[in-house]
Structures are given as C-alpha cells and as structure tokens.
Amino acid sequence: MLRIDKLTKRFGDKVAVDTATLDIDKPCMIGIIGRSGAGKSTLLRMINRLGDATEGRILFDGRDVTQLRGKEKRAWQSECAMIFQQFNLVPRMDVVSNVLHGTLNRRSTLATLFNLYPMDDIHRAIDILDRLGIAEHAAKRAEALSGGQQQRVAIARALMQDPSIILADEPIASLDPMNAQTVMEALRRIHEEDGRTVIANLHTLDTARRYCDRVVGMRDGRIVFDGLPEQLTTGVAREIYGAGADFSEAATSTEIETLNRTHPRKEPVAVV
Numbered sequence: 621m622l623r624i625d626k627l628t629k630r631f632g633d634k635v636a637v638d639t640a641t642l643d644i645d646k647p648c649m650i651g652i653i654g655r656s657g658a659g660k661s662t663l664l665r666m667i668n669r670l671g672d673a674t675e676g677r678i679l680f681d682g683r684d685v686t687q688l689r690g691k692e693k694r695a696w697q698s699e700c701a702m703i704f705q706q707f708n709l710v711p712r713m714d715v716v717s718n719v720l721h722g723t724l725n726r727r728s729t730l731a732t733l734f735n736l737y738p739m740d741d742i743h744r745a746i747d748i749l750d751r752l753g754i755a756e757h758a759a760k761r762a763e764a765l766s767g768g769q770q771q772r773v774a775i776a777r778a779l780m781q782d783p784s785i786i787l788a789d790e791p792i793a794s795l796d797p798m799n800a801q802t803v804m805e806a807l808r809r810i811h812e813e814d815g816r817t818v819i820a821n822l823h824t825l826d827t828a829r830r831y832c833d834r835v836v837g838m839r840d841g842r843i844v845f846d847g848l849p850e851q852l853t854t855g856v857a858r859e860i861y862g863a864g865a866d867f868s869e870a871a872t873s874t875e876i877e878t879l880n881r882t883h884p885r886k887e888p889v890a891v892v
C-alpha cells in the first residue's frame with residue numbers, strides 16, 4: 621500500500637530525516653514517537669508533499685508520489701489528508717463551511733470564490749459532523765468551540781476528502797486529557813470502521829500504546845524502532861528518547877484513567 625523508501629530530508633547541514641524506511645501493507649493505526657526535533661513532523665509533511673524529500677521515494681500502490689506535480693499532487697494530498705496540532709480552521713467561519721473546505725481541491729475557482737457548495741456535499745458534511753458527535757455545532761463559528769471539538773471539525777474536514785490515509789501531526793498536543801481521549805477515539809474509530817490508515821505523531825508513550833497497532837520510534841531523524849505497542853518497553857523508550865537511567869515514562873504521559881482498550885491487536889511487525 622504505502623512504502624517509504626530511504627526518505628531523507630536535509631535543511632542545509634541539518635539532516636532532519638535520515639533514510640527513513642517504512643512499509644505499510646494494510647490499513648493500520650501507527651503512532652510515531654520521539655523527542656522534539658527527532659524528525660516526526662518533517663516525515664509526515666514529506667508524505668503529504670507539504671515538503672519535498674531531498675532523497676528517497678514514497679510509493680503508494682506502486683506509484684512514486686514524490687514525483688507528482690500540479691493536479692496529480694493535489695489529488696495525492698487529498699488521498700492522505702493531514703490534520704495539525706493547531707487545527708488550522710478558519711476561526712470566524714461556521715463549522716460546516718470549515719468542513720466543506722475539505723472539498724476545495726476538487727472545486728472550481730469560481731465556486732470557491734462565491735462559497736458555492738453542492739447540496740450533496742453539505743449533507744455529507746453534516747453527516748460526518750454527526751458521526752463525530754458535533755453536528756449540533758454545525759452553524760456556530762469554529763472559534764466558539766472547545767479545542768477537542770475544533771480538532772474533530774478538522775478531522776471532519778479531512779474526511780470530506782475521503783482519504784485512505786490520515787496524517788495527524790501532534791493532534792492532541794494542545795488538548796486537555798478528556799478532549800485528547802475524544803479525539804484519539806475518533807481517529808481510532810475512523811481507522812476501524814472505514815479501514816483508513818492513520819499515522820499520528822504523538823508526544824506521549826501511553827497514547828501510542830493505547831490506540832496504535834504499531835509504534836514507530838524516531839531519534840535524530842532515523843527510525844530506531846518499529847514494532848508492537850507491547851514491545852515498547854521502558855528500555856526501548858529510553859533508547860528512542862536518548863534518555864539516561866533516570867528516564868521516566870511519566871514525563872511523556874497524559875494518563876487517561878477511564879479508557880479501556882477495545883480493539884484487537886494485529887500481528888507483529890519487525891523490530892528494527
């Protein structure tokens with residue numbers, strides 16, 4: 621499905637991502653962890669083509685997406701929708717219009733200028749908001765919603781593109797634990813019910829363990845761990861975070877006590 625092949629990104633002398641290789645052969649939910657500056661955002665941005673790779677390839681169903689330009693590149697960006705820590709909504713615009721922005725890639729300039737949306741798209745937007753539990757807020761300005769609700773609007777906007785992959789760059793880093801839980805549960809459900817792949821950069825180990833089938837650890841631009849959540853021992857975490865014997869998981873933790881893991885684990889993948 622998706623193959624990231626020796627992907628490298630340099631900013632001048634700085635190697636932000638160093639020959640990263642990942643194979644995703646079926647829909648799954650992946651958490652990418654690592655300390656600040658490890659290269660997690662740069663990797664996701666390259667996958668979405670928000671940033672170009674210096675070297676390496678990204679293959680989706682055998683097609684090299686690193687070479688796409690213009691319309692084809694935009695189509696790829698719809699196929700792997702991205703959500704961000706700060707939601708990136710238009711704050712003064714109503715929720716449903718924000719969601720409809722997810723269709724921008726396939727609308728004419730004129731329709732965009734005059735904010736004209738087909739009725740089918742409007743109904744779909746409301747259905748998606750309903751599924752995410754926020755349809756009642758459809759007519760409100762985005763800025764009137766809580767952080768967790770705004771992130772769900774951003775997820776709804778991503779779903780309007782009907783992507784097969786959702787890339788989430790620190791989706792819960794700005795949220796309190798309860799909102800973080802709601803957003804992670806929404807992403808998990810989208811994976812389980814729709815069969816979409818979710819790749820999320822996460823700051824906290826416990827979140828990666830709870831919600832992901834597979835965890836990828838990055839350190840200094842390199843992928844140093846790729847395995848099951850249960851293989852992510854404190855020793856492995858210490859290696860990923862480059863921490864000493866005094867490393868404490870609590871330092872990366874936002875404990876959410878009420879959550880029960882309900883989804884089945886998938887079969888093992890290789891530990892690098």
Ligand SMILES: Nc1ncnc2c1ncn2[C@@H]1O[C@H](COP(=O)(O)OP(=O)(O)OP(=O)(O)O)[C@@H](O)[C@H]1O
Pocket residue numbers: 631634635636654655656657658659660661662663
């Ligand atoms: N546009 C840029 N220009 C120069 N250096 C950059 C740029 N973007 C990222 N870097 C550098 O590349 C490295 C990786 O950054 P990146 O943002 O990918 O890390 P990260 O793991 O996502 O960190 P965080 O968790 O803090 O977001 C860092 O050293 C960063 O300073």
